[in-house]
Amino acid sequence: MVGIMTSCRYLIIGAGFAGAATAYHLARRGAKDVLLLEQERVAGAHSSGRNASMIRQVVSEPDLLPLTKEGASFLRALPADWPLCVSFEQKGSLLLGSGEGWERLKREALGARQAGIEVEIWPRERARDYAPVLKDADFEGVIWCPTDGVVDIHALLTGYLKSAVSSGVEVRYGCSMREVKVENGRVVGVLTDEGTIRAEVVVNAAGAWAGAVGKMAGAVAAPLRPCRRHLFVTAPLSWVDPNWPFVWDDAHGLYFRPDSGGLLLCPCD
Ligand SMILES: Cc1cc2nc3c(=O)[nH]c(=O)nc-3n(C[C@H](O)[C@H](O)[C@H](O)COP(=O)(O)OP(=O)(O)OC[C@H]3O[C@@H](n4cnc5c(N)ncnc54)[C@H](O)[C@@H]3O)c2cc1C
Known part of the structure; x- marks a missing residue:
């Protein structure tokens, strides 16, 4: 000792x-x-x-927006003395919404914009043009955040x-x-x-x-509830474009992104 x-x-x-x-x-x-x-x-x-390595800046808690923005900026320009190379592929994100969830997502996007995060609100057709894989997906509109991405965790x-x-x-x-x-x-x-x-x-x-x-520590119990989350990675798929952004379907509670030539998928919690 x-x-x-x-x-x-x-x-x-x-x-x-x-x-x-x-x-x-x-x-x-x-x-x-x-x-x-x-x-x-x-x-x-x-x-x-x-985890799924996705850097997402549009979140529902307004107090966290400065943190998500600063976190992404930190990754974009790591300090000069950072000890190793960290890849941050800034391919953006598409957050899909429908119904009441879409109204909430739009409010969150406006909050994110006020916090200085670059976001656009797209109609369904524009999202389908951008990512044809969404052509049969069921959603009303999309929040596009071009500065989101995937980091080497x-x-x-x-x-x-x-x-x-x-x-x-x-x-x-x-x-x-x-x-x-x-x-x-x-x-x-x-x-x-x-x-x-x-x-x-x-x-x-x-x-x-x-x-x-x-x-x-005798602290008042914080409302923390651990959840088990599962990730699935498919075999390589010829139709997956590795440059796709990550897609988070808020209405159906799932997300996916290109990974190892196939897709990484998650049904959230
Ligand atoms: C499947 C999945 C996918 C996810 N995808 C994303 C994503 O794409 N993007 C994103 O931003 N977030 C994602 N998350 C969430 C993200 O991974 C977590 O929010 C983050 O890793 C939490 O970090 P942490 O340091 O709080 O906890 P942890 O990584 O769990 O670290 C806590 C550490 O504390 C240690 N510890 C606990 N108790 C003790 C003790 N008594 N003594 C000593 N050590 C102890 C544990 O061993 C552990 O290593 C995902 C989570 C999961 C499960």
């Missing part, structure tokens, strides 16, 4: 995108004494390493972690947080399977476990 940090200023639970990006940005702002704990032997073993996550480590962050894999230590109503550290670690600030970036971690 000699040399292992038993106290730190910032302790982050979880090395997915939330934890890795928090560690990276803390280190970049000069924070010292940052420890990132990950229960698995590798980073990205859960959602952050197994593994390179991105690795980049956050490499940068954080080279700025002094310690990442400890295979170390599980078992209990949040609370004294006088304040979080003062955690108990891990390697012992107790005291911390001034504990960041809950535990993904699907975040609700349980919050509860351990």
Whole structure:
């Protein structure tokens, strides 16, 4: 145990995108004494390493729009000292809507535009001309966001972690947080399977476990409900154009995009 940090200023639970990006940005702002704990032997073993890699900026929560916009801008121009190449293929997105859902999507698009995100509202015919694969699809209209795209999630996550480590962050894999230590109503550290670690600030970036971690800290339960989501990848299909944008059909709750010569499809939750 000699040399292992038993106290730190910032302790982050979880090395997915939330934890890795928090560690990276803390280190970049000069924070010292940052420890990132990950229960698995590798980073990205859960959602952050197994998602559809789509960068979508039009979202329903207005408060998140500046974040989605800034996130996409960050990917477009990674810092000069970013440690590895991260491909971000900006092929755009088509968000399909019908009925009440279409009215909501249009409101979201206007909110996104106000936040400075480039969006266009297209009638069905224009979307079908742009992506003939939609010719038999059932929708009323489309939100086109040309600056959306698909990112290499593994390179991105690795980049956050490499940068954080080279700025002094310690990442400890295979170390599980078992209990949040609370004294006088304040979080003062955690108990891990390697012992107790005291911390001034504990960041809950535990993904699907975040609700349980919050509860351990005695926090009012956040309305977090983990959902299992499945991705399907087809064999190569001759009619798929690799340059298609990703298509998110809001009315039917599914999305797809070109992948490995075929399609990656997801029926959402
Ligand atoms: C199938 C699927 C497709 C998706 N597609 C997209 C997409 O295209 N675009 C998009 O933006 N989002 C997508 N998402 C959502 C996105 O993947 C997640 O929002 C994101 O990865 C969450 O990151 P996170 O860091 O919060 O959680 P996670 O990646 O789950 O990371 C949390 C980490 O905390 C660790 N941890 C938990 N408890 C403890 C503990 N007690 N001690 C130590 N470590 C702990 C876990 O092991 C895990 O590694 C998708 C999700 C899924 C499941």
